[in-house]
Amino acid sequence: xxxxxxxxxxxxxxxxxxxxxxxxxxxxxxxxxxxxxxxxxxxxxxxxxxxxxxxxxxxxxxxxxxxxxxxxxxxxxxxxxxxxxxxxxxxxxxxxxxxxxxxxxxxxxxxxxxxxxxxxxxxxxxxxxxxxxxxxxxxxxxxxxxxxxxxxxxxxxxxxxxxxxxxxxxxxxxxxxxxxxxxxxxxxxxxxxxxxxxxxxxxxxxxxxxxxxxxxxxxxxxxxxxxxxxxxxxxxxxxxxxxxxxxxxxxxxxxxxxxxxxxxxxxxxxxxxxxxxxxxxxxxxxxxxxxxxxxxxxxxxxxxxxxxxxxxxxxxxxxxxxxxxxxxxxxxxxxxxxxxxxxxxxxxxxxxxxxxxxxxxxxxxxxxxxxxxxxxxxxxxxxxxxxxxxxxxxxxxxxxxxxxxxxxxxxxxxxxxxxxxxxxxxxxxxxxxxxxxxxxxxxxxxxxxxxxxxxxxxxxxxxxxxxxxxxxxxxxxxxxxxxxxxxx
Amino acid sequence: xxxxxxxxxxxxxxxxxxxxxxxxxxxxxxxxxxxxxxxxxxxxxxxxxxxxxxxxxxxxxxxxxxxxxxxxxxxxxxxxxxxxxxxxxxxxxxxxxxxxxxxxxxxxxxxxxxxxxxxxxxxxxxxxxxxxxxx
Numbered sequence: 001x002x003x004x005x006x007x008x009x010x011x012x013x014x015x016x017x018x019x020x021x022x023x024x025x026x027x028x029x030x031x032x033x034x035x036x037x038x039x040x041x042x043x044x045x046x047x048x049x050x051x052x053x054x055x056x057x058x059x060x061x062x063x064x065x066x067x068x069x070x071x072x073x074x075x076x077x078x079x080x081x082x083x084x085x086x087x088x089x090x091x092x093x094x095x096x097x098x099x100x101x102x103x104x105x106x107x108x109x110x111x112x113x114x115x116x117x118x119x120x121x122x123x124x125x126x127x128x129x130x131x132x133x134x135x136x137x138x139x140x141x142x143x144x145x146x147x148x149x150x151x152x153x154x155x156x157x158x159x160x161x162x163x164x165x166x167x168x169x170x171x172x173x174x175x176x177x178x179x180x181x182x183x184x185x186x187x188x189x190x191x192x193x194x195x196x197x198x199x200x201x202x203x204x205x206x207x208x209x210x211x212x213x214x215x216x217x218x219x220x221x222x223x224x225x226x227x228x229x230x231x232x233x234x235x236x237x238x239x240x241x242x243x244x245x246x247x248x249x250x251x252x253x254x255x256x257x258x259x260x261x262x263x264x265x266x267x268x269x270x271x272x273x274x275x276x277x278x279x280x281x282x283x284x285x286x287x288x289x290x291x292x293x294x295x296x297x298x299x300x301x302x303x304x305x306x307x308x309x310x311x312x313x314x315x316x317x318x319x320x321x322x323x324x325x326x327x328x329x330x331x332x333x334x335x336x337x338x339x340x341x342x343x344x345x346x347x348x349x350x351x352x353x354x355x356x357x358x359x360x361x362x363x364x365x366x367x368x369x370x371x372x373x374x375x376x377x378x379x380x381x382x383x384x385x386x387x388x389x390x391x392x393x394x395x396x397x398x399x400x401x402x403x404x405x406x407x408x409x410x411x412x413x414x415x416x417x418x419x420x421x422x423x424x425x426x427x428x429x430x431x432x433x434x435x436x437x438x439x440x441x442x443x444x445x446x447x448x449x450x451x452x453x454x455x456x457x458x459x460x461x462x463x464x465x466x467x468x469x470x471x472x473x474x475x476x477x478x479x480x481x482x483x484x485x486x487x488x
Numbered sequence: 489x490x491x492x493x494x495x496x497x498x499x500x501x502x503x504x505x506x507x508x509x510x511x512x513x514x515x516x517x518x519x520x521x522x523x524x525x526x527x528x529x530x531x532x533x534x535x536x537x538x539x540x541x542x543x544x545x546x547x548x549x550x551x552x553x554x555x556x557x558x559x560x561x562x563x564x565x566x567x568x569x570x571x572x573x574x575x576x577x578x579x580x581x582x583x584x585x586x587x588x589x590x591x592x593x594x595x596x597x598x599x600x601x602x603x604x605x606x607x608x609x610x611x612x613x614x615x616x617x618x619x620x621x622x623x
Contacts, residue, residue, distance in 0.1 A: 168585060185580065185587060188562060188563070188580075188587070189582075189586075189587050192562075192582065192585075193585055347556065350556040350557045350583075350588070351557045351559075351586075352557070353557070353558060357489075357508060357513070358489045358513075381557070381558050381559060381583055382584075383584065383585070384584060384585060385584045385586075409518030409519070410518070412504055412515045412520065413520065414489070414506045414508075414513035414515075414520070415508070415513070417522060420520065421520075424519075453519075456516075456517060458496050458497075458501070458517075459514065459516060459521060461496060462494060462496075462501075462503055462514060462516060463512060463514065463523050465494070466490075466503075466505050466507070466512060466514070
């Protein structure tokens with residue numbers, strides 16, 4: 001207890017900042033393990049110490065176990081937080097941390113292995129009688145076998161990287177003619193993202209909601225349900241908008257699902273933060289997968305319950321108790337998160353990279369901004385396109401939607417294009433507003449991305465005026481006493 | 489960054505703007521706009537903005553398949569002389585860990601291939617050139 005004095009962060013961007021903030025609150029020193037190109041980021045500036053672990057490509061830095069371990073040891077860290085993505089669900093990494101006598105902030109390597117392997121995960125889930133989506137996850141990975149399984153399960157199917165998550169290496173098969181290409185392309189993506197070509201096939205539920213339960217195993221071994229989040233708004237299986245609690249979930253179903261989630265995690269003797277993802281269609285729910293890490297969308301849970309999951313993770317890893325473990329938790333109000341992606345909404349969402357010349361977040365009550373960049377930093381093509389998360393809380397869902405629209409309209413990002421206009425379009429959509437959206441929402445209503453934007457005629461007048469005025473005024477309009485003071 | 493208040497037709501608007509070498513960024517009435525320096529006439533800007541999103545067809549300048557972002561060429565599905573159909577996937581690119589399919593915007597014959605599997609390409613690089621075929 002109280003063993004953790006210096007914590008290394010094996011991640012980047014907004015989650016690295018999130019972990020540093022939690023450590024600052026707890027009086028723990030931080031060491032950021034970063035790639036060479038990530039020196040110009042907020043986490044780099046906030047961390048107490050920094051260790052470069054290699055060049056930009058993830059295989060030579062953020063996914064390289066030895067380099068992360070060596071750097072953390074050299075810095076004298078006694079714990080490592082993996083964040084999400086990268087090595088967060090890598091059992092070898094968790095094991096390597098233990099071998100190097102550092103605390104891995106997360107579940108045991110055994111838990112990661114158990115849920116990371118879709119076959120053993122489904123076996124465990126079936127053993128506690130929680131329903132799963134029909135599928136194939138055998139070792140025979142021959143193309144002909146996969147094709148036969150697709151026919152057996154019935155169309156539509158999804159082909160998915162067995163090592164995966166985050167929508168990578170995942171393809172929907174709607175007709176047998178496209179099945180071969182889907183398998184090939186899922187394999188390539190799986191190989192490059194997770195270094196494993198193994199795929200599994202699953203029935204595609206086409207009017208289901210994505211509802212996941214945050215669970216938490218405390219240091220005494222008790223598993224808590226921290227209620228659900230809904231993440232039905234997804235594009236190419238990448239989440240865009242998440243909320244807590246779910247938009248429309250009948251109370252009896254919520255209770256049944258919470259019970260199932262706790263049962264699964266308890267059976268695995270799970271420790272720390274984890275998420276059990278379900279698909280809900282009608283009155284039925286199916287186990288999809290368990291993520292053995294902190295989720296990107298954890299802030300919405302924190303907002304409705306008033307707790308700090310990263311702090312809870314660190315306390316639990318350290319063998320200490322979390323204070324809310326003895327309370328009866330009850331969600332209050334509604335929270336929504338929008339993921340801000342660097343992409344061009346007018347061109348079907350292709351990635352947009354470049355210098356973030358200017359950033360401004362409209363702070364206010366019930367508004368929270370998680371970001372990893374400041375004005376002057378660059379968005380590089382090497383990593384995930386998510387550059388920030390905007391989270392709002394209000395008394396109920398309609399008010400939270402309203403607050404989100406207001407907040408997004410005052411977020412100013414100059415330098416790279418973002419999906420904010422697309423988010424606004426979704427937030428105004430009747431199906432989102434009434435809460436009936438399914439995982440098909442984007443494909444159904446925005447198959448080709450956002451509809452063309454109508455900009456006001458006034459914009460031309462403004463642009464003409466600004467273009468005519470001399471450029472010299474640009475820099476001098478807001479003289480800052482700190483200009484040039486900040487060291488990089 | 490410049491901030492001004494402009495009165496247009498009796499309404500006061502708060503405008504934030506920034507000029508960069510690429511063009512003009514504007515935040516106006518709750519939305520951000522980018523007006524490219526390359527398209528500096530009103531008509532061209534209007535045309536640019538009203539262009540539909542187009543599902544990953546590169547910015548199809550007629551016969552050219554152009555890289556819509558900087559990234560890596562994962563797969564080239566055609567060679568010079570091949571006949572292709574509209575919407576056929578010609579190239580698979582990877583950027584920011586996601587795959588993007590680049591499809592032909594029209595049917596025709598492959599005149600030139602400028603992309604090698606595994607190579608890194610910059611934004612707007614012409615990857616494939618098509619030529620029309622007389623019926």
